Amino acid sequence: MDDHKDTAENSPGGEDQQDTSSHQHEHGEHDEAVAESDEQRVEQELLEDEAHPATAEGEALHEHHKHAGHEGEGDDHGSHEGHGEGHGGMHEGHEQMFRRRFFVSTLLSIPVLLYSPTLQEWLGFTVPTFPGSEWINPVFAVIVFAYGGIPFLQMAVPELKDRAPGMMTLISMAISVAFVYSLASVVFPTQSAFFWELVTLIDIMLLGHWIEMRSVRRASSAVDELAKLMPDTAERLTEDGETEEVPVSELSEGDLVLVRPGASVPADGVVEEGDSDVNESMITGESKPVSKEPGNEVIGGTINGDGSLRVRVGATGEETTLAGIMRLVEEAQQSKSKTQVLADRAAGWLFYVALGAAVVTAIAWTVAVSFDATVIERVVTVLVIACPHALGLAIPLVVAINTSLAARNGMLVRDRIAMEDARKLDAIIFDKTGTLTEGEHGVVDMATVDGVDKNDALALAAAVESDSEHMIARAIREAADERDLSAPDASSFEAIKGRGVRANVDGNEVYVGGPNLLSQLDSEVPGHLQRFADDAGENAQTVVYLVRDGELIAAFAMADVIREESFRVVDALHDLGIEVAMLTGDSQDVANAVADELGIDTVFAEVLPEDKDKKVQELQDQGKLVGMVGDGVNDAPALTRADVGIAIGSGTDVAVQSADVILVQNNPMDVVRLVKLSKASYRKMQENIVWAAGYNVFAIPLAAGVLAPIGILLSPAVGALLMSLSTVIVAVNAQLLRRVDLSIPELPSGTPSTEAQ
Numbered sequence: 001m002d003d004h005k006d007t008a009e010n011s012p013g014g015e016d017q018q019d020t021s022s023h024q025h026e027h028g029e030h031d032e033a034v035a036e037s038d039e040q041r042v043e044q045e046l047l048e049d050e051a052h053p054a055t056a057e058g059e060a061l062h063e064h065h066k067h068a069g070h071e072g073e074g075d076d077h078g079s080h081e082g083h084g085e086g087h088g089g090m091h092e093g094h095e096q097m098f099r100r101r102f103f104v105s106t107l108l109s110i111p112v113l114l115y116s117p118t119l120q121e122w123l124g125f126t127v128p129t130f131p132g133s134e135w136i137n138p139v140f141a142v143i144v145f146a147y148g149g150i151p152f153l154q155m156a157v158p159e160l161k162d163r164a165p166g167m168m169t170l171i172s173m174a175i176s177v178a179f180v181y182s183l184a185s186v187v188f189p190t191q192s193a194f195f196w197e198l199v200t201l202i203d204i205m206l207l208g209h210w211i212e213m214r215s216v217r218r219a220s221s222a223v224d225e226l227a228k229l230m231p232d233t234a235e236r237l238t239e240d241g242e243t244e245e246v247p248v249s250e251l252s253e254g255d256l257v258l259v260r261p262g263a264s265v266p267a268d269g270v271v272e273e274g275d276s277d278v279n280e281s282m283i284t285g286e287s288k289p290v291s292k293e294p295g296n297e298v299i300g301g302t303i304n305g306d307g308s309l310r311v312r313v314g315a316t317g318e319e320t321t322l323a324g325i326m327r328l329v330e331e332a333q334q335s336k337s338k339t340q341v342l343a344d345r346a347a348g349w350l351f352y353v354a355l356g357a358a359v360v361t362a363i364a365w366t367v368a369v370s371f372d373a374t375v376i377e378r379v380v381t382v383l384v385i386a387c388p389h390a391l392g393l394a395i396p397l398v399v400a401i402n403t404s405l406a407a408r409n410g411m412l413v414r415d416r417i418a419m420e421d422a423r424k425l426d427a428i429i430f431d432k433t434g435t436l437t438e439g440e441h442g443v444v445d446m447a448t449v450d451g452v453d454k455n456d457a458l459a460l461a462a463a464v465e466s467d468s469e470h471m472i473a474r475a476i477r478e479a480a481d482e483r484d485l486s487a488p489d490a491s492s493f494e495a496i497k498g499r500g501v502r503a504n505v506d507g508n509e510v511y512v513g514g515p516n517l518l519s520q521l522d523s524e525v526p527g528h529l530q531r532f533a534d535d536a537g538e539n540a541q542t543v544v545y546l547v548r549d550g551e552l553i554a555a556f557a558m559a560d561v562i563r564e565e566s567f568r569v570v571d572a573l574h575d576l577g578i579e580v581a582m583l584t585g586d587s588q589d590v591a592n593a594v595a596d597e598l599g600i601d602t603v604f605a606e607v608l609p610e611d612k613d614k615k616v617q618e619l620q621d622q623g624k625l626v627g628m629v630g631d632g633v634n635d636a637p638a639l640t641r642a643d644v645g646i647a648i649g650s651g652t653d654v655a656v657q658s659a660d661v662i663l664v665q666n667n668p669m670d671v672v673r674l675v676k677l678s679k680a681s682y683r684k685m686q687e688n689i690v691w692a693a694g695y696n697v698f699a700i701p702l703a704a705g706v707l708a709p710i711g712i713l714l715s716p717a718v719g720a721l722l723m724s725l726s727t728v729i730v731a732v733n734a735q736l737l738r739r740v741d742l743s744i745p746e747l748p749s750g751t752p753s754t755e756a757q
Contacts, residue, residue, distance in 0.1 A: 095210060097151075102206035105148035109199040112140045116196040138186050141179075141195040148202045149175045165351040171205055174383040181376045194377060230301050230322055234266035235259075237310065251316050259298075259309040267300040268315040276307025350693065354700070358382045361704040381703040381714050385696065385722065394688035397734040402681040409742060410664040411674055418644045418660030422678035425578055425644060426624035427602070428671060429616060431635055432584035432594060433471070435648055435668055436569075437560040441471050443479035444541060445557040447532040455485055457554035461546050463487040464503045464512045468495065472544055475558060476512070496520070498585060498608035500544075511547040515587050515606060518545060523552045532557070537589025562597060565669050570598045572672040579624070583607055583615055583638070612638035629671055646671060673742040680740040688730045 113119055114127050115136045156172040159165050178198040234251055235243045235258040243258055248266045251257065256272065259265050265278070277289035280302045289305055292298060298311055301322040317323065358379045365375040399416060406413050413419045430436050448457050462480035465473035466487060480487060490503040490510075499520055500513015511517055518525065523545075525533070529552065533543045536557040546554040570580050581602035584591050591605035604615040612630075616638050619626045628635065628642035639645030639659050647659035648666060663670040699722060703714045714722075 098206055098210040101148050101151065102203065102210050105144045105199070105206055106203050108140050108144050108147070109196075109203055111136050112144070112199045113196050118194075119196060137195040138183065141182060141199055144199045144202055145175065145179050148206050149179070152205065170351055170354055170383055174380055175202055175205075177376065177383070178380050181380075197377075197380075230320075231264040231266050249317070251313050253313055253316065255313040257311050257313060259304045259311055261304060261306050261308060263304050265298050265300050265302050265304060265309075265311065267311075267313045268320045269298055269300075269311040269313045271296050271298060271309050272312050273310040274308050276309050277305035279303040279305065350696065353696075354383055354385075357700050357704060365705065378703070378705050378713075381718075382700060385699040385703040385714070394692040394730050394734075395685055397731060398681055398684045398688060398737060401734055401737050402677065405738060405740070406674075406677060409673060409677075410667075410670055411677070412662040412664065413660075414662065415660040419674075419678055420682060421625065422627065422644050422661070422675050423682050424625050425627045425675065427579040427581055427619050428573060428627040428629060429581040429583050429604075429619070429638070429642070430668065430671075431612075431628075431630040432582050432586065432591065433560060434631060434666065435629055436566040436582065436594065436598065437562050441475040441542065441558040441560050443475055443556050444559045445532075445536070446554060447529055448554040449526055449529070449552070452553045454554075455483060457546055458483065458556075459485040459487050460505060460510060460548070461512050461544075461554070461556065463490040463505050464493075464501055464510050464546075466490055467493040467503075468501050470501075472542070472558060473501070473512075476544070476556065479556075498610070508548050509550075512544060513547075514542070514544055514585065516585070516608065517547070518552070521547060521550065523547055523550065525552060529555045533587070534589065537587055538593060542586050542590050562594060563668065565667060566598055569668045569672055570600060572669075573675070574599070576672070576675055578675070581615075581619065583612055610637070613641040616641045627671075629668065646674065676742055677740060680737060684734060684737045687733055691726055691729050691733060 115133060120126055152168055152171045152175065156168040159169045175198065178194065178201060182195050182198055231248060233245050234248050236246050236251065237243055237256040237258055251267050257266055257269070261276070271292050271294050273294060275291070275293045278292050278298060279289050280299060292309065297314075298309070299322070300315075300320045315321075361378050361382050362375055365378050369375070402419070403413055406419075443458070446454050446458065448454055458476070458480050462477050462485065465476050467490070477487075488505050490505045492502075492504045494502050496502060496511075496513065496517070498516060500511055500517040502509065502511045504510070511521065525545075529545075532555050536543050536555075539557075539559075542558040542560060544556045544558055545552055546556070573580050579601045580598075581604065582591065582595055582598075582600045583604040584594075585607055586605060588603075588605040591603045594600070595603045602619075607615060612635060616626055616628055620641075620643070625643045627644040627646060628638045629646045629648055630636075630639055631648065635647075639647060644661065645659040646661045646663060648663045648668065648670070661674060663674070699714075702712070705713060707713075
């Protein structure tokens with residue numbers, strides 16, 4: 001044993017250590033090889049994603065979707081490490097790949113440019129020559145083609161397999177023709193090569209792609225930014241009143257959390273204790289902080305002000321408002337507009353136009369000067385000029401900016417085509433209550449038949465409305481509470497859709513409802529109650545009737561104040577040439593009074609919920625493109641029927657499936673902003689298509705050599721420069737959409753005040 005020990009201790013250079021050292025060295029080489037292999041694999045995946053953008057973005061969005069619900073596994077429980085893995089992460093990977101290849105290829109292109117006889121002649125310089133210097137151009141050009149050009153060929157393969165040639169196919173054709181021809185010139189020295197054109201062409205293509213990925217990544221980061229709003233941890237209050245820090249993913253409905261000053265609200269919920277102002281601008285677009293007190297709802301991801309709040313959690317994960325907003329933004333970014341479909345078709349057509357132009361150019365120049373290097377140069381230039389590089393960026397970049405800009409202004413777009421159609425709307429129908437008006441009714445007057453006390457009638461109405469959550473029911477109950485009236489017990493409560501409610505009170509069958517209820521019950525209205533209703537209608541007040549055992553015994557006048565914003569909205573829409581209509585279940589008198597006050601063009605009154613979509617159809621039958629603005633619940637059929645369905649006031653219910661566009665705030669002014677943004681976005685799409693493809697009308701004939709008789713010819717490199725310049729212009733022009741003015745003019749002096757109503 002000692003001998004063995006001595007041998008081991010006295011053999012520092014023994015075989016065991018050599019084997020270990022050798023193994024470690026081999027292991028290090030293996031690690032380097034694996035790392036290099038992994039990098040190549042990642043780049044290959046990025047190239048495949050670039051060739052199949054729809055699939056790649058879908059997978060990226062799925063990762064975002066998971067993150068919104070904090071479904072990630074591991075110790076971090078929804079940390080922000082995954083925030084960059086969605087749209088931004090995917091495009092950032094593309095951006096870094098093309099950036100790296102651009103700089104490496106550009107560096108390798110310098111020797112080619114320096115040893116190009118053509119450039120030396122043009123610029124009047126010379127460089128030292130040495131044995132073998134004649135191989136600098138072909139060797140470095142081959143390296144640039146293999147490193148910077150091969151990716152374009154790889155991305156063209158799926159286009160050819162799908163028989164849908166596009167941008168990558170055109171780029172691949174151009175650089176392949178240039179590469180093959182230049183190599184042939186090495187074998188046949190009589191032919192002039194254009195290695196410098198080849199490398200600069202590849203460099204410029206890589207630069208254009210890098211700029212494109214950079215622009216798209218920046219514009220498509222809306223979901224990433226939304227995901228960052230939700231904090232990683234929350235302070236949960238325990239039963240003994242202590243706080244414990246837990247991952248947000250561990251919160252459950254009913255938990256009580258402490259939100260300290262300046263902290264993010266970790267989940268949707270209701271304030272139980274504390275007063276503070278909460279910044280909700282990142283969710284609703286409202287710039288002013290919103291005051292919160294016990295009983296008020298708060299939205300996860302918003303920022304608390306100076307006060308401390310204790311919030312009872314109402315929704316977590318996928319159920320939160322923020323998660324719903326993220327889903328809608330994702331849907332909007334995935335959906336295609338009509339203009340995008342047109343741009344995709346244009347790219348396909350441009351391939352065949354370029355191919356045809358190249359064939360005609362080759363034939364014409366061959367006939368004119370015989371087949372030589374000039375013919376190939378003309379063909380290559382035509383193919384380069386025609387590349388729809390900018391066309392592929394023109395619409396998606398505007399869509400991405402439009403979506404994020406809309407989201408920041410409280411407009412969530414679910415259907416891109418509907419967003420695009422908003423610019424063409426001929427008429428917009430507003431649901432009256434809660435949209436054009438405040439939606440908070442109050443009992444301002446009442447009348448009864450002889451022998452019925454007003455307080456008794458109000459208490460009876462409050463009893464019938466005890467189980468209803470309708471705003472009129474709340475107003476009646478509040479009026480009874482203000483008079484300290486005790487409502488009798490009611491049973492067998494039943495809501496009658498669009499008409500009112502009924503219940504049994506002290507053995508009597510009692511109804512409370514509007515004019516539609518009287519039509520159903522075939523009840524006669526006493527003369528003095530009819531006069532009461534007429535007077536109320538003239539004052540834009542809603543009348544609710546109380547019927548006991550088939551006899552009309554009382555009427556209540558309910559006031560619903562017109563919102564100040566409504567005046568500005570109607571005026572602004574009229575300025576945009578859009579007809580404004582109003583739809584309500586209230587009486588014709590009430591509807592007319594509101595319409596006259598606001599200057600509304602068309603009024604639909606006494607409309608039942610199930611008939612609202614028929615009113616939309618009436619305007620559509622007149623050949624009008626119609627938008628419908630409602631609350632997304634009772635108005636679902638009308639929102640679906642409309643050409644553009646707009647759900648308003650859905651701050652905590654963003655997943656309104658019947659609407660095309662959802663306005664987070666209960667603010668009708670956002671409808672005007674929607675139309676203005678739609679018009680501005682469509683204008684940018686049109687401008688970008690002109691910049692992306694319009695220059696081909698002039699450039700392709702120029703590249704083909706129509707001005708060759710007067711000495712004007714475009715080289716392939718200049719053609720690539722023009723194409724990349726159009727890409728830069730498209731990217732910059734799309735970014736200018738961020739400057740669109742979505743403000744609405746202030747009310748002119750003398751506008752009727754709503755305070756007196």
